[in-house]
Amino acid sequence: MTPQPFVAMKNIEKSFNGVPVLKSVTLEVEEGEIHALLGENGAGKSTLMNILGGVHQPDNGTILINGEEAKMADPRVSQEHGISFIHQELNMVSDLKVYENMFLGSELRNKFGFLAVEEMCRQTHEILAELGVNINPKEYVRNLATSYKQLIEISKALLHKSRLIIMDEPTTSLAEHEVNRLFELMKNLKKTGVSIIYISHKLKEIQAVCDRYTVLRDGQLVKTGMVENEDLETITKMMVGKAISQERFMHEHPFGETAMEVSGLTSTGHFKDIDFTVRKGEIVGFTGLAGDGRTELFESLFGFRKKYAGEVKINGQVVKIDHPRKALQAGIGYVPKDRKENAIIKDLSVIHNMSLSSMGNFERSGFIQDKKEREKFDVYKKALNIKVHNPRITIDKLSGGNQQKVIIAKWLEAETDILIFDNPTQGIDVGAKQEIYQQIIALSRLGKAIIILSSEAPEVLRICHTINVMYHGEITARFTGEGASEEEIMHYATGSKREGIAIG
Ligand SMILES: Nc1ncnc2c1ncn2[C@@H]1O[C@H](COP(=O)(O)OP(=O)(O)OP(=O)(O)O)[C@@H](O)[C@H]1O
Ligand SMILES: [Mg+2]
Incomplete structure (x- = not known):
């Protein structure tokens, strides 16, 4: 027995x-x-x-x-x-x-x-x-x-x-x-x-x-x-229900002008001498291990942290971003990690959680155009396979991963020129991951400058044109997408290699 x-x-x-x-x-x-x-x-x-x-x-x-x-x-x-x-x-x-x-x-x-x-x-x-x-x-x-x-x-x-x-x-x-x-x-x-x-x-x-x-x-x-x-x-x-390829996305296209240029950015104890550029249409990744300063760096760039030295240029103009509002005005959108805590408004409907940061798209003479909002939602629902029967229910009735997808949709819909995604596929299943990557690539084709922060090297390897590896608050390597491998990234992310910036 x-x-x-x-x-x-x-x-x-x-x-x-x-x-x-x-x-x-x-x-x-x-x-x-x-x-x-x-x-x-x-x-x-x-x-x-x-x-x-x-x-x-x-x-x-x-x-x-x-x-x-x-x-x-x-x-x-x-x-x-x-x-x-x-x-x-x-x-x-x-x-x-x-x-x-x-x-x-x-x-x-x-x-x-x-x-x-x-x-x-x-x-x-x-x-x-x-x-x-x-x-x-x-x-x-x-x-x-x-x-x-x-x-x-x-x-x-x-x-x-x-x-x-x-x-x-x-x-x-x-x-x-x-x-x-x-x-x-x-x-x-x-x-x-x-x-x-x-x-x-x-x-x-x-x-x-x-x-x-x-x-x-x-x-x-x-x-x-x-x-x-x-x-x-x-x-x-x-x-x-079907095979999902883990291959690198082939999506080379000509880049436009520099959208964001960061030089000598330093915040004592967090990050040091950060230089990088992101061009229109380019997807730039940042990866590393915990404590690499990545999140602090981008929280500063989005105005959550005020104190840093160095220069940030958006479309060639020097800007001082000391508040998230200024970042939004400068055309930067930021999709935080830990979205359940940071980005979801629990007692708001699914559909309003999506349209929240792009109300302008759905508003006419001060009224929200329900039908337009609903049509747009249905586009994302299909593209990202969001499982919800009635998008008018509050978002907390959705499964965890589907809540994540709604927040991603919100930022895909927001008309910002520069988009920073912190761990975009946290809590998202393998099939939907693929769909989110495709949406991000589609945005880059439209000329958006995109930054992906990810603790998963395979993720940046799959979709980024350029990959930065960070260790203890510094960029220790920069690769073009094809030039990098997971092992190579690990060397730089653990600090076992760090001879200036390697260009792969
Ligand atoms: N309290 C609820 N009211 C209405 N629908 C619900 C409720 N709880 C769950 N659901 C629905 O049940 C289905 C299954 O949800 P569940 O949370 O079990 O998914 P899951 O497999 O855990 O997904 P995930 O990987 O995203 O966490 C979803 O379509 C969800 O919207
Ligand atoms: Mg669940």
Whole structure:
């Protein structure tokens, strides 16, 4: 007799407002296995996990824990069964301290009934240290970078002695060394019999840590199997329904005049002596590892940070950008990373989130032209495969990746001449990635100057004409797209090579 799986979800069905989202899905997770849950944006991964986590109730189907039926009436019941849930949306309370967030709802008290603050801080510190994070447990969460919030979210799940941890895209904001730490931890947990359900769009991560996989497509089970038996192409094909090329895009076209010229840009402790130009129609990439100064550099160029030395010219004119408004006036658009925190307006409709920065396109005599707005939305919906039945609902009803696509559409629609995308495909599935690249290339053909910041070297390699590699706040190499390779980029990104700027 084969042993019982720890969790068995059988024939789960779920509809929202009459639209089926899960169609008889079955998922079994063994004790001590890391099980990847895969699928395109909107495939139903988070919904299935919300059902296991007691957040949503299934319309049909059963959940068995060690062979016994369990009703996950609410999140607490799920927790009592030993299940912890690291949500795709960060669930921190900004106005509470780190340790208060960690112990929210399960505060420790001393024998007199008072809060055991120091003990909670000690335990918080200990768990964070395991992930290599050194932050003060008494720091307010609002002061922390997104990657720390994500790590705290993970630590919180580790605090409860869970038997199964659901990780819904835990690494979107993490740097490579943080991801590696997490993987070590996951492997150790596995040895102690803890099971993990792991959701990610980064297929290399799946290969690195997962034992088995289950693929969903449009709410249906496609296949469950062993990760080691499949290559990435086969898995991608199961997810998207067709093969996706990972080739470099061939899109040479003549560039126009220089749109942006940056010289000697320096901000002490962040970046130093930055020189580069972007021409009209050119796609220029910046890549490197965490702490390379990339984000700070472009936050300065967009006016989020005031203090820097050096010169910025837009269309040949020197400009001093000390406020985002000035950047917009100068024709620069900036699509931030961590868009869920920085760019999405939750209680606004999907369609208005798209049109927000280009209202002028849809306005006549002070009235928004609904029909025009809707037509434009439908163009992006088709181009980027945005899964939404009614774009008038609030954006928080969309799957995480589909929210991302709407924000990308918003900036594709905004009429700025220079567009900076920080990690444009964060949280976006392989198929839609391809479509976003094509849209960006189409914009470059229209003469827009485009800057892509990405922590993934393959991404800049695929679409950029010119690639800059940064290390510790400096540009250590500059390649033309064809001149670079992932290995070469790594050398410069880790500082192991740095003889002035190499032109590949
Ligand atoms: N509360 C809700 N109300 C209405 N529709 C919802 C709700 N939650 C999810 N949906 C819909 O269910 C579908 C599946 O969403 P889900 O979040 O499960 O996708 P996902 O596979 O996690 O995608 P992603 O990779 O983008 O996170 C989507 O079409 C989404 O719009
Ligand atoms: Mg999701």
